[in-house]
Amino acid sequence: MAKLSKVKKVAIVYRPDKKDALKYSIKACEYLQSKKLKVYSHPKQVIKGAPRLKKADLKTIDLFLVLGGDGTYLEAVRLIDNNKTPILGVNLGSLGFLTEVRIENLFSAIDLVLANKMEKRPRDLIEVTVKRGAKKILQENVLNDVVIERGDMSQLINLNIEHNELLVSPLKADGVIISTPTGSTAYNLAAGGPVLFPYVNAFVVTPIAPHSLTTRPIIFPSTANLTFKLNNPKHRALLTLDGQLAIKLTAKDRVIVNTSKVKHYVLREPNHNYFDLLREKLKFGQRD
Numbered sequence: 001m002a003k004l005s006k007v008k009k010v011a012i013v014y015r016p017d018k019k020d021a022l023k024y025s026i027k028a029c030e031y032l033q034s035k036k037l038k039v040y041s042h043p044k045q046v047i048k049g050a051p052r053l054k055k056a057d058l059k060t061i062d063l064f065l066v067l068g069g070d071g072t073y074l075e076a077v078r079l080i081d082n083n084k085t086p087i088l089g090v091n092l093g094s095l096g097f098l099t100e101v102r103i104e105n106l107f108s109a110i111d112l113v114l115a116n117k118m119e120k121r122p123r124d125l126i127e128v129t130v131k132r133g134a135k136k137i138l139q140e141n142v143l144n145d146v147v148i149e150r151g152d153m154s155q156l157i158n159l160n161i162e163h164n165e166l167l168v169s170p171l172k173a174d175g176v177i178i179s180t181p182t183g184s185t186a187y188n189l190a191a192g193g194p195v196l197f198p199y200v201n202a203f204v205v206t207p208i209a210p211h212s213l214t215t216r217p218i219i220f221p222s223t224a225n226l227t228f229k230l231n232n233p234k235h236r237a238l239l240t241l242d243g244q245l246a247i248k249l250t251a252k253d254r255v256i257v258n259t260s261k262v263k264h265y266v267l268r269e270p271n272h273n274y275f276d277l278l279r280e281k282l283k284f285g286q287r288d
Contacts, residue, residue: 007062007114011040011053011085013076015068018092022047024067024103031107032065035114042079053079061085063113063267066099067106070144070186073098074242077143077264086120086265088113097185097281098266118267123182123198124222127260128241132253141260142242144183148228148255149175149208151238151248156211158235162227163220170231173210178226178257179203182264183242185282193217198274203259222259229254 010032014021029039029050040057041047053061058080064087066076073089080087089099090106101109112118128146130138150157157175161168179188180203181196189195193206194217201222207215220226230237230251237249249255278284 005062006116007037009038009040009057009061010063010065011042011057011061011079012047012050012065012067013042013072013079014045014047014066015072015092016045018068021067021092024090024092024106028065028067028106028110031110058083058085063088065110066090067103068092068099069096070098071243074143074244078242078244080264082141082262084263084265086267088118088267097277098182100268100277112269113267117269119270119272120265121198121268122263122265124180124201124203125260125262125264126178126180126203127258127262128239129256130239130247130249130253131256132250137253138247140241140245141262142183143180143264144186144242145177145179145188146255146257147175147177147187147208147240148237148249149240151236155235157237158231159237160227160229160231161205162229164225165227168218168226169215171207171210171215172212173207173215175208175237176228177204177206177208178228179206185278188217189282194219195278201259203257224258226257227254228257 012025014025025047029047032039039050040053041050043052064076066073066089090101091099125141128140156172158172177188181198181200184196188206191206191208202219204219206217233251239249240246
């Protein structure tokens, strides 16, 4: 685990539809400025006293402060792009697996960061490439999951899963989720997939409502290279990345998934216990 370098510039991203999110963002901005730090807002958000972040500023930002839920956090991950800027997530949502800091601990958490008492912990990203024939139409990194689903079609989609160009299995289902360890507690878990420890070098492929009872989630090593292709030329599907970006797929498309060379960094206290989070958020191990 790496220590955070000295923080001089901070970008704040807040959930715009959440009550009190802007109020706390303004307070956080004023607090950070009182510490002689330069503060920026999201390019599409307004925080009094903070200029909007420009693309040219991204490489100079030392810390992203997110106030919201996990969706807001994932928005910040997309904004960071391929930079190594860590995120401190403050929970103003409902579940808050990524935005772990309680709002009442906002300022104490900021103090820990500024005192260099937080650790930068790396998380794997999935690199997704979509090719239509020989043309690359999309390439993105995602922190949580990649979802291929039938969208507004009434029938199940039929697709092939290939590992290193070898057939794994045909799949007839509502769709499929390809999840990182970080995203394993999200849609993957709801669809019956396993929880992966955040630092396991693997990702999991989980079918959504498969037609066959023998079709089960598969855990692949992080070195795997997977390809997903629709079998029926009449079928269409929807590709969603971290719930933030969606494109329509046809049988001419190949979705190629592997572990990205880029890492994402979360901030945690040195004594942080991931299983405390599971017990608190998911009631892990509790009995009626």
